[in-house]
Amino acid sequence: MKDKTLAFRSTRLTRLTRGIAFCVAAAASAGAFAADKVTFLTSWYAQAEHGGFYQAVAKGIYQKHGLDVTIKMGGPQVNGMQLLTSGQADFLMGYDLQVLKSVEQGLPVTTVAASFQTDLQGMMTHEDVKGLADLKNGKTVLVSTSGRTTWWPWLKAKYGLSEAQSRPYTFNLQPFMADASLAQQAYPSSELFQAMKAGVKANFYLFASDGYPPYGTTIVAMDKTVKEKPDMVARFVRASMEGWKSYLADPAPANALIKQDNPNMKDDQIAYAIDKLREFNFTGGGDAAKAGIGIMTEARWKKTYDFMVAQGLLKPETDWHKAFTTQFVKDLKVMP
Numbered sequence: 243m244k245d246k247t248l249a250f251r252s253t254r255l256t257r258l259t260r261g262i263a264f265c266v267a268a269a270a271s272a273g274a275f276a277a278d279k280v281t282f283l284t285s286w287y288a289q290a291e292h293g294g295f296y297q298a299v300a301k302g303i304y305q306k307h308g309l310d311v312t313i314k315m316g317g318p319q320v321n322g323m324q325l326l327t328s329g330q331a332d333f334l335m336g337y338d339l340q341v342l343k344s345v346e347q348g349l350p351v352t353t354v355a356a357s358f359q360t361d362l363q364g365m366m367t368h369e370d371v372k373g374l375a376d377l378k379n380g381k382t383v384l385v386s387t388s389g390r391t392t393w394w395p396w397l398k399a400k401y402g403l404s405e406a407q408s409r410p411y412t413f414n415l416q417p418f419m420a421d422a423s424l425a426q427q428a429y430p431s432s433e434l435f436q437a438m439k440a441g442v443k444a445n446f447y448l449f450a451s452d453g454y455p456p457y458g459t460t461i462v463a464m465d466k467t468v469k470e471k472p473d474m475v476a477r478f479v480r481a482s483m484e485g486w487k488s489y490l491a492d493p494a495p496a497n498a499l500i501k502q503d504n505p506n507m508k509d510d511q512i513a514y515a516i517d518k519l520r521e522f523n524f525t526g527g528g529d530a531a532k533a534g535i536g537i538m539t540e541a542r543w544k545k546t547y548d549f550m551v552a553q554g555l556l557k558p559e560t561d562w563h564k565a566f567t568t569q570f571v572k573d574l575k576v577m578p
């Protein structure tokens with residue numbers, strides 16, 4: 243009887259030990275596969291132009307790829323590059339010219355993907371202007387401070403415009419609406435929408451259609467992140483591009499989050515912006531049509547470098563290859 247009791251206790255102990263071991267193993271396994279926490283900093287307040295990233299959150303696409311992503315909005319007072327390099331963000335919504343200048347200054351940052359195959363920047367004009375070349379015919383161009391070190395030098399050189407033709411753009415459309423001799427910088431999804439709402443007929447010319455080379459809405463990371471966490475970077479890039487594909491098919495989930503972050507963004511403006519994203523095929527056009535959403539090429543980056551050097555915006559000795567890497571997009575194949 244005593245032997246049977248000892249055997250029973252031994253069996254219970256073995257089962258208990260196995261149970262504890264299983265729980266410990268399960269906990270360890272759960273810890274091993276815990277989602278990577280990632281902070282993504284945008285370039286402006288939440289809007290349709292950021293929709294793919296919000297969609298990847300809303301639809302659980304980041305989660306599916308083992309990522310716990312927090313999107314933080316940028317804005318006029320936010321220095322995104324500073325926050326990235328100080329470790330307060332893992333990824334930044336960037337711009338080619340910004341990254342090339344950062345590389346020139348010795349900052350260890352690089353672009354890992356491009357949401358849009360072209361920059362969204364363009365020119366809004368009155369109806370008498372039939373193309374960007376017409377701007378030299380006595381038109382005054384409203385240019386923002388940032389525009390003076392990005393697209394304005396390109397536009398002047400390409401069409402023979404003079405500095406005397408420019409005036410500051412203060413993000414107020416009233417001067418344009420009141421003066422038919424003015425043209426101004428614009429996004430097709432923003433200023434063009436405001437003009438339409440005000441009943442002002444306007445034309446829009448996308449700079450990229452005339453050869454302006456930068457990509458749009460890129461993803462920028464620190465060199466250290468790319469080197470030490472390539473798997474995490476690859477998953478973030480893939481999930482983000484899947485988010486863009488999903489957003490353009492059914493934007494409702496992301497739109498709810500966009501309006502939550504930015505209550506000033508109304509349904510009609512979001513709908514208008516999405517129509518423009520589709521019309522210009524920013525995500526799926528160009529090289530993306532064959533190579534997939536997010537693709538970048540060395541040839542395109544070289545064109546941006548050449549333009550910046552030619553206009554005195556970048557030192558020729560800058561190692562422009564450091565501004566980007568194609569390792570995360572060359573075989574991605576998230577087809578539009």
